[in-house]
Amino acid sequence: MNKFEPVIGLEIHIHLSTESKIFCSCSTKFGNSPNSLTCPICLGLPGVLPVLNKKAFHYAIKSSLALNCQVSESITFDRKNYYYPDLPKNYQISQYGTPVGRNGFLKIKNRSSNPVKINRVHMEEDAGKLIHDQNGKISFVDLNRTGIPLIEIVTEPDIYSPDEAYDFLQELKITILYLEIADCNMEEGSLRCDANISLRKAGDKKLGTKIELKNMNTFKGIRQALEYEIQRQTILLEEGEKVTHQTRLWDPLKQKTTSMRSKEDIHDYRYFPDPDLLTYEISNKMRNKFKDELPELPMAKRERFKKDYFLSEYDADLLVRDKFIASYFEETLKFHINPKAVCNFLTSDMVGVAHEKKIKLSNIKLTPKNCGKILNLVKEGLISIKTAKELLFDLLNYDIDPEKYIEEKNLKQMNETSEIKNVIETACKENSQAVTDYKNGKNSALKFLVGQVMRLTKGTANPAMVNKLLNEKLNKEEGK
Ligand code: ADP
Ligand code: ZN
Ligand code: MG
Numbered sequence: 001m002n003k004f005e006p007v008i009g010l011e012i013h014i015h016l017s018t019e020s021k022i023f024c025s026c027s028t029k030f031g032n033s034p035n036s037l038t039c040p041i042c043l044g045l046p047g048v049l050p051v052l053n054k055k056a057f058h059y060a061i062k063s064s065l066a067l068n069c070q071v072s073e074s075i076t077f078d079r080k081n082y083y084y085p086d087l088p089k090n091y092q093i094s095q096y097g098t099p100v101g102r103n104g105f106l107k108i109k110n111r112s113s114n115p116v117k118i119n120r121v122h123m124e125e126d127a128g129k130l131i132h133d134q135n136g137k138i139s140f141v142d143l144n145r146t147g148i149p150l151i152e153i154v155t156e157p158d159i160y161s162p163d164e165a166y167d168f169l170q171e172l173k174i175t176i177l178y179l180e181i182a183d184c185n186m187e188e189g190s191l192r193c194d195a196n197i198s199l200r201k202a203g204d205k206k207l208g209t210k211i212e213l214k215n216m217n218t219f220k221g222i223r224q225a226l227e228y229e230i231q232r233q234t235i236l237l238e239e240g241e242k243v244t245h246q247t248r249l250w251d252p253l254k255q256k257t258t259s260m261r262s263k264e265d266i267h268d269y270r271y272f273p274d275p276d277l278l279t280y281e282i283s284n285k286m287r288n289k290f291k292d293e294l295p296e297l298p299m300a301k302r303e304r305f306k307k308d309y310f311l312s313e314y315d316a317d318l319l320v321r322d323k324f325i326a327s328y329f330e331e332t333l334k335f336h337i338n339p340k341a342v343c344n345f346l347t348s349d350m351v352g353v354a355h356e357k358k359i360k361l362s363n364i365k366l367t368p369k370n371c372g373k374i375l376n377l378v379k380e381g382l383i384s385i386k387t388a389k390e391l392l393f394d395l396l397n398y399d400i401d402p403e404k405y406i407e408e409k410n411l412k413q414m415n416e417t418s419e420i421k422n423v424i425e426t427a428c429k430e431n432s433q434a435v436t437d438y439k440n441g442k443n444s445a446l447k448f449l450v451g452q453v454m455r456l457t458k459g460t461a462n463p464a465m466v467n468k469l470l471n472e473k474l475n476k477e478e479g480k
Contacts, residue, residue, distance in 0.1 A: 004199040004237060006230050007207055008159040012172065013150050014182045015126065015190040016059045022125045022149035023050030023093065030188050034131075034142035042125075042147035044089030049276050052077075056123065056149035058290070059181040061282060063151050064101025064121045065291050066175055072098050074281045077123075077274040085141055086128035094124035096271040100151075100282075106175065107299045108167045116168050117156035124150050145189075151182075157196070157207060162226035165195060169219045174298045178323050186217050195222055199233045199243070208233075208243065213257060215249040225250035228257055301326060309339035318347040324362045325351070328371075335372025338379070345375060345388070353392050365399050366392070374402045382406070383413050386459060414461045417469065420453070423461065424470055427452040438474055446470065 021028055024041035041048045064071050078096035099122035105115040128143040153172065159165050173184045173191065184191040193216060198208035211229055216222045228250075233243050248257040296304075298320050305316040305326075320326050325346055332342045350371075354361050374391050377383045383391070383406060391402055391411070406412055414420055427449055428435050434452075438445035453466045 003202060004230075004234055005202045006160060006162075006226070007157045007198050007200060008162075008165050008226060009157040009196045009210075010153075010155045010159065010165060010168065011194045011196070012153045012169070013126075013192045014063075014153070014176060014184060016056050016149040016151060017180075017182050018053055018055045018059070018149055020053060021147035022053045022056050022123070023147055026147065028148050029144075030190075032144055034140070035144060037144040038146065042088075043143060050093065050274075052277065052280065053149060057280065059149075059179075060100045060121065060123045060151050061287065061290050062179050062181060062294065063153075063176060064104065065287070066179055066294055066297060067101065067104040067106055067118050067121060067153065067172075068115075069101025069104030069118065069121055071101055071282055071287050074098065074279050075100055075123075076279050077277040078271045079274050080124075080269045080271055082269060084127065085139070086130050086143070086146070088128070088143065088146065092125060092127060093274055093277070094152075094271075095122035097273075099123075106168065106171055108164065108171045110167070111164065112299070116164075117158045119154045119156050121151055121153050124152060126150050157198070157210075162223040162230070165226055166219055166223045169193060169222065171298065173219075174321060178295050178297055186219075189217075192217075193222055195226060197226055197229050197233075199230065199237060209245050211243065211245070211257075212247045213250055214247060214260065218252075221250055221252050224252075224255065225257055228255065232257070295323075305329075309333075309343075311339060311343060315340070315343045315347070319343055322361065328361075328368055331368030332372045332375075335369050336375040336379075338375070341375055341379075342372075345371070345392075349389050349392055350396070353389075353396055357393075357396060359396060364396050366396050367399055370395065370400070370402055377402060377406065381413060381415060381462075383411060384459070384463065386463075387411050387413065390459070410458070411460055414457050415465065417465070420457075420461055420465055420469055421473075423453050423456050424449075424466070424473060427456060428473070435474065446474065449474075 015028070018028060020026060021042055024039050026037045026039050026042055029037065041050060061071060075095060075098045077093050079091040080094045080096070081091045083090050099120040101121035102119070104118035104121065106118060107115040126145050126148040128141055128146040131140040131142060133139070155168070159168055176182050176184055182190065186192075195213045195216070196210045197213065198210040200206065200208040211233070213222075213225050213229065216225055229248070236243055244262060246262050247260045249260045250257050302313075302316045302320045305311050305319060306313065311319070319329050329342055329346055332346070333339060336342055350364075351361070354364060374383075374388050378385055378388045387406070391405065395402060395405065414423075431449060431452055434445040434448050438449070449470055450463070450466050453461055453470065454463065
């Protein structure tokens with residue numbers, strides 16, 4: 001048994017996908033030229049007043065509800081004071097005393113009866129971005145990101161392994177995506193996570209000294225950084241040394257963490273209420289309205305799919321991971337009866353073809369009805385599963401009836417013995433060398449001949465029948 005157990009708490013920042021910033025009307029677009037999306041408010045010039053973005057406020061309430069939080073009856077904003085070149089006001093508007101949500105939880109894989117406790121969900125504005133030149137001599141500042149609305153989600157120290165941290169982040173991301181309030185794009189910094197980790201003697205109640213990990217931009221990186229920290233801290237503790245409170249950075253190339261700053265540098269933020277912003281009420285009526293409007297969330301949907309459609313955990317998870325696929329699945333089931341067949345067709349074939357054709361899933365034109373029809377054609381033996389995949393490739397971008405399409409293109413599966421026998425005759429005549437080779441014991445020649453029959457029938461011949469009939473023919477002649 002392990003002598004030490006890890007305890008992990010996560011702090012996640014997520015950009016809300018509003019058109020404009022949290023306290024001004026500047027655009028939140030990503031990738032514009034530096035400092036082009038700024039105004040006196042987000043630049044923090046004297047004499048300006050912030051006005052709260054209503055959508056950001058509503059999105060924060062929705063996320064709090066989805067994370068099972070108690071929603072505050074009224075909220076206020078506080079100033080978090082610190083100096084940094086990417087923060088023109090020298091304070092960040094955040095929420096300290098009255099966050100939007102408190103005391104929530106999120107169920108994760110393998111821990112559905114013991115969900116991860118969430119301490120709070122609050123709103124704040126993002127800071128700008130510093131860009132350092134390569135030789136480290138000059139730094140630039142881009143204030144386009146200044147004032148982009150964020151929610152910060154803080155978990156309790158209630159996660160007990162790097163795998164659980166990974167599962168939590170996956171579930172959180174999917175849950176937020178289901179709400180359609182953020183894109184959670186980690187590459188663009190729209191979802192960022194700091195992880196806190198301490199070790200304690202197995203069985204102890206008291207928490208150990210925590211290390212804060214920053215600079216991780218993939219969930220896999222977070223899991224690796226946590227695994228590395230467990231090893232590092234275990235060695236320290238086994239040698240009788242102390243872990244000191246630090247912020248450390250994850251280096252994905254070196255696969256290790258290095259110290260960025262120690263506790264001495266930690267700021268006292270001197271939080272105080274922002275006098276420029278009002279108190280915002282969240283009435284019961286408003287809270288209930290948002291609660292009623294919540295979509296079915298991923299964990300509930302997964303459980304329902306397992307129960308109603310007899311799917312495995314794995315299949316249910318593949319479908320639910322994408323809200324569009326999950327609903328497309330249920331729509332298709334109105335036209336084709338077999339859930340497992342629809343699931344496989346969507347999660348492997350359709351996702352694969354869409355990826356290959358570079359079509360966003362939500363933009364495909366093939367309707368669930370036509371998708372169901374394709375699967376019905378397979379079930380009735382009118383087309384092979386291979387043809388079904390080809391149809392998907394051809395029709396993904398169109399609203400075309402697959403039944404008509406296979407008529408027009410002659411794609412119906414050839415199931416007639418006499419028809420297939422005719423093609424086999426032709427294939428054998430055209431490839432007499434292969435026939436001779438087979439008779440001389442070269443077994444691979446049979447495969448080649450099957451291939452020729454499939455080619456001549458444009459892939460429509462029933463492959464099992466081709467195999468059987470060709471075998472019969474060649475071995476009969478052999479025995480003559
Ligand atoms: P701070 O005041 O240093 O910011 P907080 O109490 O606000 O600390 O917690 C910040 C994050 O660190 C939370 O996600 C919390 O769960 C986590 N955390 C706090 N103490 C520990 C600990 N001893 N070990 C692991 N995580 C911790
Ligand atoms: Zn602005
Ligand atoms: Mg904190």
